[in-house]
Amino acid sequence: MRLKLLSQLIGLFLVALASLAPAQSPPQQSAPSRADILRGEYGPWRANNDLLSYDLDIRVDPEKKFISGKNTIRFKMLKDDTRIQLDLFANLNVDKILLGSTELKYTRELGTVFVDFPAPLKKNSVQSIEFYYSGSPQETGRFGGISFRKDPAGRHWVTTACQGVGASVWWPNKDQQQDEVENMRLHVTIPSALTDVSNGRLVAKTDLGDGYTRYDWAISYPINNYCVSLNIGHYEHFSDKLGDLTMDFYCLPENLEKARRQFAQAKPMIEAFQKYFGEYPFKRDGYKLIEAPYSGMEHQSAVTYGNHFANGYLERDWTGVGVSLKFDFIIIHESAHEWFGNSITGSDISDMWIHEGWATYAECVYVEAMFGREDALKYVNGYKSKVKNQQPIITTRGVNQTPSQDQYFKGALFLNTLRSVIDDDTRWWKLIRAYYNRFKYHNIMTEDLVAFFNQQTGRNLTPIFDQYLRRSALPTLELRFQEGGGVSYRWKTDVKDFAMPVKVGRSANWQANAQLPPVRHDPRSAGWQTITPTTEWQTMKTELKREEFEAATDLYYIDVVKY
Numbered sequence: 001m002r003l004k005l006l007s008q009l010i011g012l013f014l015v016a017l018a019s020l021a022p023a024q025s026p027p028q029q030s031a032p033s034r035a036d037i038l039r040g041e042y043g044p045w046r047a048n049n050d051l052l053s054y055d056l057d058i059r060v061d062p063e064k065k066f067i068s069g070k071n072t073i074r075f076k077m078l079k080d081d082t083r084i085q086l087d088l089f090a091n092l093n094v095d096k097i098l099l100g101s102t103e104l105k106y107t108r109e110l111g112t113v114f115v116d117f118p119a120p121l122k123k124n125s126v127q128s129i130e131f132y133y134s135g136s137p138q139e140t141g142r143f144g145g146i147s148f149r150k151d152p153a154g155r156h157w158v159t160t161a162c163q164g165v166g167a168s169v170w171w172p173n174k175d176q177q178q179d180e181v182e183n184m185r186l187h188v189t190i191p192s193a194l195t196d197v198s199n200g201r202l203v204a205k206t207d208l209g210d211g212y213t214r215y216d217w218a219i220s221y222p223i224n225n226y227c228v229s230l231n232i233g234h235y236e237h238f239s240d241k242l243g244d245l246t247m248d249f250y251c252l253p254e255n256l257e258k259a260r261r262q263f264a265q266a267k268p269m270i271e272a273f274q275k276y277f278g279e280y281p282f283k284r285d286g287y288k289l290i291e292a293p294y295s296g297m298e299h300q301s302a303v304t305y306g307n308h309f310a311n312g313y314l315e316r317d318w319t320g321v322g323v324s325l326k327f328d329f330i331i332i333h334e335s336a337h338e339w340f341g342n343s344i345t346g347s348d349i350s351d352m353w354i355h356e357g358w359a360t361y362a363e364c365v366y367v368e369a370m371f372g373r374e375d376a377l378k379y380v381n382g383y384k385s386k387v388k389n390q391q392p393i394i395t396t397r398g399v400n401q402t403p404s405q406d407q408y409f410k411g412a413l414f415l416n417t418l419r420s421v422i423d424d425d426t427r428w429w430k431l432i433r434a435y436y437n438r439f440k441y442h443n444i445m446t447e448d449l450v451a452f453f454n455q456q457t458g459r460n461l462t463p464i465f466d467q468y469l470r471r472s473a474l475p476t477l478e479l480r481f482q483e484g485g486g487v488s489y490r491w492k493t494d495v496k497d498f499a500m501p502v503k504v505g506r507s508a509n510w511q512a513n514a515q516l517p518p519v520r521h522d523p524r525s526a527g528w529q530t531i532t533p534t535t536e537w538q539t540m541k542t543e544l545k546r547e548e549f550e551a552a553t554d555l556y557y558i559d560v561v562k563y
């Protein structure tokens with residue numbers, strides 16, 4: 001008992017410190033560079049046009065690590081103007097930019113290409129320019145951006161994974177998230193011994209007679225730039241079907257048996273996501289899962305995979321609670337982005353939790369569908385060990401800075417909390433399904449999502465969203481115990497008007513041996529009740545002693561301080 005009390009005291013001290021620290025010295029994000037503004041801002045020469053389509057036609061020479069070709073960019077002008085902003089990494093050459101037969105002038109600044117027209121393009125007119133380029137793109141960033149590698153057998157393996165870095169690391173485009181083309185054609189010419197697997201449907205494969213073969217892919221949905229992907233290698237192929245959804249799998253020849261075994265997880269996963277969120281979003285283009293030399297990426301209709309054909313994440317128990325070894329983290333997480341990230345897209349990188357928080361929560365939904373609610377609760381709470389609570393999840397709009405990793409882990413824990421706030425599972429599943437269906441194929445900001453949740457629930461959830469997403473610290477439930485029974489309670493939060501229900505009751509393990517793993521709360525059991533603290537003190541009667549009284553912290557991601 002002494003030990004327990006001591007540990008509680010230490011815990012209380014640490015919690016108090018943790019909740020003080022961010023308020024006293026908020027960690028500053030470094031000042032954005034000119035490059036971050038150019039890439040991140042939806043400036044006047046981006047906002048003056050609306051993308052219609054890309055037709056990217058390139059030749060890739062793996063031996064020379066060289067790309068050349070053109071992107072035909074169709075767009076509609078939204079106002080009269082003489083300039084638009086496109087992007088291409090500075091180390092790649094702009095060979096020429098044509099409007100019809102007219103060669104256009106352009107100005108380059110870092111990764112940006114400002115294209116100037118000799119006469120104003122009229123509002124509502126549809127324009128088409130051909131952007132010719134060439135060069136040796138450089139491998140950069142967490143996933144390589146674009147990499148010219150060899151597979152373990154020494155054969156060429158050229159892949160792209162350019163989220164964050166930007167698609168303009170290997171092809172010219174309007175490199176931002178707010179505006180997507182309606183559809184795209186992708187023509188990839190490569191040495192005939194190799195295969196290219198890209199997004200969409202393969203509509204033609206043509207031997208050009210010069211040792212090269214051209215693969216023509218048609219993408220029949222809007223697509224993020226960073227999802228456009230090359231996977232050029234010696235691929236084996238096998239396929240399956242889920243109803244009328246085609247499922248195609250590609251791996252190196254040596255991994256065929258392992259892939260057949262591991263990729264079998266894709267079908268029940270898609271069934272689970274269809275049940276909880278809605279139909280697979282890119283049915284016309286099919287679902288593909290493609291081996292790649294990095295861990296994985298959510299390339300639309302062409303998810304890439306490099307998770308060693310093993311469960312967990314890179315063979316680790318990802319959330320450390322024994323659940324993630326039951327499934328392949330990369331297949332589940334990256335494919336979840338088909339719904340959250342590719343179909344619903346955040347308009348600005350500052351709101352990237354719309355992709356990552358939701359895809360991470362979708363992992364938990366998958367766990368619940370496959371292994372049950374207990375495992376799902378264990379799994380999501382396992383993410384607590386990864387959360388830092390040092391920076392808000394939502395960062396400064398219009399700046400090309402990836403938010404902190406809290407966008408994944410705290411994002412998922414927040415959605416788990418929101419489910420407890422709704423406190424009705426039938427309503428919760430209806431609500432997130434309605435959310436997905438309302439915004440599928442749209443580019444949105446958090447404000448859109450919050451307005452939808454407020455409207456659907458008839459509640460003002462904005463202060464809750466704001467505290468979790470726009471502030472660093474967690475809400476702290478302060479409990480002040482009174483002599484002779486009773487407890488006062490309130491939320492300590494940065495956001496005013498914060499009011500969030502929370503379940504409290506008798507701790508199942510308050511007397512348990514400290515050596516045993518903690519017994520999780522069962523708020524359905526007798527003696528538990530929902531209270532709605534605000535930032536003002538309220539008092540309730542309770543027979544529970546200080547040590548017995550507990551909040552359901554696996555249903556609500558909160559700090560608790562007892563006085």
Ligand SMILES: [Zn+2]
Nearest residue numbers: 333337356359
């Ligand atoms: Zn992700």
